Amino acid sequence: MNVFMKRAVELAVDNVREGGQPYGAIIVKDGDIVAEGVNTLHKIYDISGHAELIAMRKLQEEIRTNDLSEYVMYASGEPCKMCQSAMYLANLTRIYYCQTMQDAIDCDFPESDCLTLEKLNTLANKMERLELEEGMEDPIKLWAQK
Amino acid sequence: MNVFMKRAVELAVDNVREGGQPYGAIIVKDGDIVAEGVNTLHKIYDISGHAELIAMRKLQEEIRTNDLSEYVMYASGEPCKMCQSAMYLANLTRIYYCQTMQDAIDCDFPESDCLTLEKLNTLANKMERLELEEGMEDPIKLWAQK
Numbered sequence: 001m002n003v004f005m006k007r008a009v010e011l012a013v014d015n016v017r018e019g020g021q022p023y024g025a026i027i028v029k030d031g032d033i034v035a036e037g038v039n040t041l042h043k044i045y046d047i048s049g050h051a052e053l054i055a056m057r058k059l060q061e062e063i064r065t066n067d068l069s070e071y072v073m074y075a076s077g078e079p080c081k082m083c084q085s086a087m088y089l090a091n092l093t094r095i096y097y098c099q100t101m102q103d104a105i106d107c108d109f110p111e112s113d114c115l116t117l118e119k120l121n122t123l124a125n126k127m128e129r130l131e132l133e134e135g136m137e138d139p140i141k142l143w144a145q146k
Numbered sequence: 147m148n149v150f151m152k153r154a155v156e157l158a159v160d161n162v163r164e165g166g167q168p169y170g171a172i173i174v175k176d177g178d179i180v181a182e183g184v185n186t187l188h189k190i191y192d193i194s195g196h197a198e199l200i201a202m203r204k205l206q207e208e209i210r211t212n213d214l215s216e217y218v219m220y221a222s223g224e225p226c227k228m229c230q231s232a233m234y235l236a237n238l239t240r241i242y243y244c245q246t247m248q249d250a251i252d253c254d255f256p257e258s259d260c261l262t263l264e265k266l267n268t269l270a271n272k273m274e275r276l277e278l279e280e281g282m283e284d285p286i287k288l289w290a291q292k
Contacts, residue, residue, distance in 0.1 A: 001276045001277070001278070001279050001282075002276070005276045006282070009278065009282060009283070009285060012285035012286075013283045013285045013288060015285075016285055016288045016289045016292065017288075021289065022285035022286045022288065022289040023285070024285070041212070044207075045206040045207050045209075045210050045211060045212055046203050046206055046207065046212070047202065047206060047212040047232055047235045047236045048194055048199060048202075048203065048232050053194060056193065056194075057192050057193075057194065060191040060192055060193060061190075061191050061192065063191075064191050065191060066187070066191055066192070066193040076285060077285075077286070078275075079273075080231065080235075081227060081231040081266070082228055082231030082232050082235065084266060084269050084273075085226065085227040085228030085231060085261055085266055086193055086194050086228050087269065088261060088265060088266055088268075088269045089193045089226075089228065089259070089261060090193045092272070093272065094272050094274070095269070095272055095273045095274070096273075096274050096275070096276050097273065097274075097275055097276070098275065098276055098277065098278055099278065099284075099285070099286050100275070103286050104286050107286050107287060107289065107290035108290060109286065109289070109290075113235070115231055115234060115235060117263075119234060120227070120230060120231055120234055122234075123230050123233065123234050123241070126238070126239065126240050126241055127225075127230075127241045127242075127243065128240070128241070128242050128243075129224075129242070129243055129244065129246070130147045130148070130151045130242050130243070130244055131147070131244065132147070132155065132244055132245065133147050136147075136152070136155060137155070137159045138245075139155060139158035139159045139161070139162055139168035139169070139170070139222055139223075139245070140158075140168045140223070140245050140249050140250050140253050140255065141253060142159060142162045142163075142168065143162045143167065143168040143253065143255070144253035144254060144255075146162065
């Protein structure tokens with residue numbers, strides 16, 4: 001383990017001491033830590049307040065681009081599918097993590113919070129398509145015409 | 147299609163007229179629209195600024211809970227895996243969408259922005275685990291002891 005992962009784990013430990021969940025994340029470029037985040041669910045109502053997403057949002061706002069293709073993520077815990085998706089969209093080069101979802105489940109962390117692919121797939125049962133009706137403006141085609 | 151999806155599509159159309167991407171979303175409870183969101187990628191640096199997540203964040207802050215189990219989502223476009231994951235974590239009851247990812251791809255919407263499961267799975271090649279070393283504090287176990 002390198003100094004970057006040690007810092008991510010340290011952030012996670014500190015977050016627990018402050019009443020939060022045991023997750024921290026940092027983003028690195030050219031050997032420097034350029035952003036840090038911790039899980040904020042204990043203090044802000046926002047289901048997307050996971051450590052990885054918090055670090056990404058901070059960085060994207062600061063560097064004024066959503067393209068993180070030159071950056072590396074170190075997350076103290078295995079990223080859930082929401083955070084993985086955001087990392088995919090942001091083109092992160094490389095993602096390191098330390099503790100697994102199973103580590104969390106073994107410590108009675110709420111299983112529903114460990115978002116695996118199997119769980120995500122169950123959402124399909126709750127989703128339904130309603131098609132555009134005739135005469136309605138088509139937003140995607142409108143976008144394409146611009 | 148009902149009035150709720152019509153409103154989501156209308157938001158998407160308006161967002162295109164304002165220079166944004168063709169996506170809108172609303173959240174409904176007991177027949178009332180309680181939150182609205184549009185894709186904010188044209189004006190805020192935050193890769194998670196998709197219409198569905200924006201609507202969820204607004205609502206969660208307002209009602210001061212992340213539990214949306216009594217709420218229904220209407221999204222003008224098929225939700226990507228990031229937004230689906232957030233909806234799963236928030237326990238949304240039901241999700242309706244209108245235009246598909248294929249509709250977007252057919253109109254030359256950047257394919258990388260249409261986040262499907264197949265694409266998300268490619269992220270596995272970029273992920274690697276670094277284990278805790280002896281003597282380091284274990285954040286998850288620390289959390290479990292509290």
